[in-house]
Amino acid sequence: MSNPVIDERTALEDLLQSSYGAIYAYGVVAAYLADSDPALNAMAEYRKHRDELLSSFEELGLTTPPARAAYALNTKVVDEPSARAAASLLEENAIAHWANALFYLPKQIQQREGKFMQECAVRSFSWSGIASAFSSAS
Amino acid sequence: MNNTYVSNPDSAISSVLNRRTFLIGIGSFATLLTACGSKSSPEVDRTASEIQKIISAKETMISDATDLMKADATLTAPLQVVIDQSRLHIEALSQYSTISSSPSVAEPREVNLPALASRCAVFSTNNVELACTLTDYELTRTIALIAASEMQHHALLSGYIT
Numbered sequence: 100m101s102n103p104v105i106d107e108r109t110a111l112e113d114l115l116q117s118s119y120g121a122i123y124a125y126g127v128v129a130a131y132l133a134d135s136d137p138a139l140n141a142m143a144e145y146r147k148h149r150d151e152l153l154s155s156f157e158e159l160g161l162t163t164p165p166a167r168a169a170y171a172l173n174t175k176v177v178d179e180p181s182a183r184a185a186a187s188l189l190e191e192n193a194i195a196h197w198a199n200a201l202f203y204l205p206k207q208i209q210q211r212e213g214k215f216m217q218e219c220a221v222r223s224f225s226w227s228g229i230a231s232a233f234s235s236a237s
Numbered sequence: 238m239n240n241t242y243v244s245n246p247d248s249a250i251s252s253v254l255n256r257r258t259f260l261i262g263i264g265s266f267a268t269l270l271t272a273c274g275s276k277s278s279p280e281v282d283r284t285a286s287e288i289q290k291i292i293s294a295k296e297t298m299i300s301d302a303t304d305l306m307k308a309d310a311t312l313t314a315p316l317q318v319v320i321d322q323s324r325l326h327i328e329a330l331s332q333y334s335t336i337s338s339s340p341s342v343a344e345p346r347e348v349n350l351p352a353l354a355s356r357c358a359v360f361s362t363n364n365v366e367l368a369c370t371l372t373d374y375e376l377t378r379t380i381a382l383i384a385a386s387e388m389q390h391h392a393l394l395s396g397y398i399t
Contacts, residue, residue, distance in 0.1 A: 198381035202374045213365035213381065220361075220385035221392050230389035232322035233329070233382045 110203035111156060112164050114212065117196045118149040119166040124189045127172060131182035138186060141222055148215055155208055173237050183226050188237060190223035195236035280372060287367055288334040288376075291360075291383075295323045298356060301348045312350060315397050319357070319390045326383045333376055354394035361387035 129138035156163045197216035302316045364384035371377045
């Protein structure tokens with residue numbers, strides 16, 4: 100369970116932890132897909148974004164929280180359909196986290212993070228084929 | 238003067254004056270109350286105006302999507318999703334708009350699937366930009382979630398473009 104987002108530091112920490120979690124989860128998802136490329140590409144996007152967030156921590160003089168050894172997935176992954184469902188769910192969670200954090204983020208990175216949230220929305224749709232009116236964290 | 242309603246002209250004048258004074262007083266008080274009630278900061282007015290623009294654009298989008306659905310029944314499924322979810326967006330935004338909806342001036346616009354898909358992406362980008370300027374947490378979150386949804390609408394409609 101993530102800590103509540105109440106300021107700039109907690110907002111950045113929440114997004115960094117979400118990125119760590121997504122990188123881990125896509126590793127599991129990729130293992131169950133016949134074509135693992137979309138999952139590996141998504142993982143690469145989160146890695147790139149994690150590095151951008153780490154730079155932001157450094158620029159703001161904040162201490163970086165470390166990644167955990169393992170992250171719990173929101174759904175059990177046992178085959179291709181459940182892997183796709185897990186991928187879609189993690190992206191929906193990401194949308195909810197990014198939308199929640201946006202208000203508290205430093206002005207200079209808000210646009211960047213908003214754009215990343217749009218990319219999460221497209222990835223979520225590409226996994227499930229379902230559009231949501233309002234994404235929510237599970 | 239034969240005014241059977243007035244027994245004492247002096248007291249009648251006094252009564253009329255008192256009534257006038259009273260009404261003027263009430264009028265001034267009402268004016269003051271109205272002024273206080275409608276007083277809002279330029280920031281609040283600007284935000285309400287921006288929200289109203291989004292609502293109007295979404296209403297136009299719903300109207301165009303409905304027309305397109307009538308013209309091409311094969312597009313009913315994706316367009317109905319966009320219409321239903323756009324209505325939910327409007328419902329969520331309505332509480333932030335104090336301006337009553339008025340018919341907008343119709344601007345020339347393309348009504349076909351690629352144009353609607355493109356409009357969804359534009360809405361999304363505009364809403365991300367707006368969310369980054371707001372000073373209210375809940376509204377920022379709501380607009381950001383709507384922007385994400387609009388990006389999914391763009392992906393959904395783009396999948397039907399042949």
